[in-house]
Amino acid sequence: MFLDITELAQQKIKQTCSHHTGQLVIYYESRIGCTCGNNGIFLLKITQQNDSELDATLATSLGDLPIQGWSLPFLDEKMKLDYNETKHALILRSDSGLINDNVLILNDNNQSIS
Numbered sequence: 290m291f292l293d294i295t296e297l298a299q300q301k302i303k304q305t306c307s308h309h310t311g312q313l314v315i316y317y318e319s320r321i322g323c324t325c326g327n328n329g330i331f332l333l334k335i336t337q338q339n340d341s342e343l344d345a346t347l348a349t350s351l352g353d354l355p356i357q358g359w360s361l362p363f364l365d366e367k368m369k370l371d372y373n374e375t376k377h378a379l380i381l382r383s384d385s386g387l388i389n390d391n392v393l394i395l396n397d398n399n400q401s402i403s
Contacts, residue, residue, distance in 0.1 A: 290366050294350040297372035298379055302333065302351070305394050305403045311337040315347055316395075317360035331360075331381055333394045335402065364388070379403070 292315075294302070306313060314336055319329035345358035349370075365383035370392065372379055379392035394403035 290347060292347055292349040293369045295371045298370045301372045306335060309335045309402055311335040313354060314343055315354050315356040317357055331389050332392055336397050338397055
């Protein structure tokens with residue numbers, strides 16, 4: 290499994306990380322939405338906390354990033370994270386289609402910092 294993070298997306302992520310301390314992680318927020326099988330969204334977090342849920346890693350263009358192991362089945366083998374300058378949004382997609390058209394970058398207080 291690999292997440293290709295485009296140059297534009299890397300620039301956006303690095304710009305955000307430069308203003309906040311902590312580790313960049315991929316997080317699946319599942320405490321929202323309906324009660325169907327896949328009822329959450331993937332987002333990025335810059336965290337200073339140790340989270341026992343982050344028990345796996347995902348290979349990316351930025352190196353291996355911590356992720357919740359139980360969330361991996363919701364992802365495809367090959368994915369791309371890109372940045373849309375017009376929408377000011379990080380977009381996560383795979384060969385299967387769109388996964389999230391507005392990947393947020395959150396802090397430990399779950400506030401958007403991007």
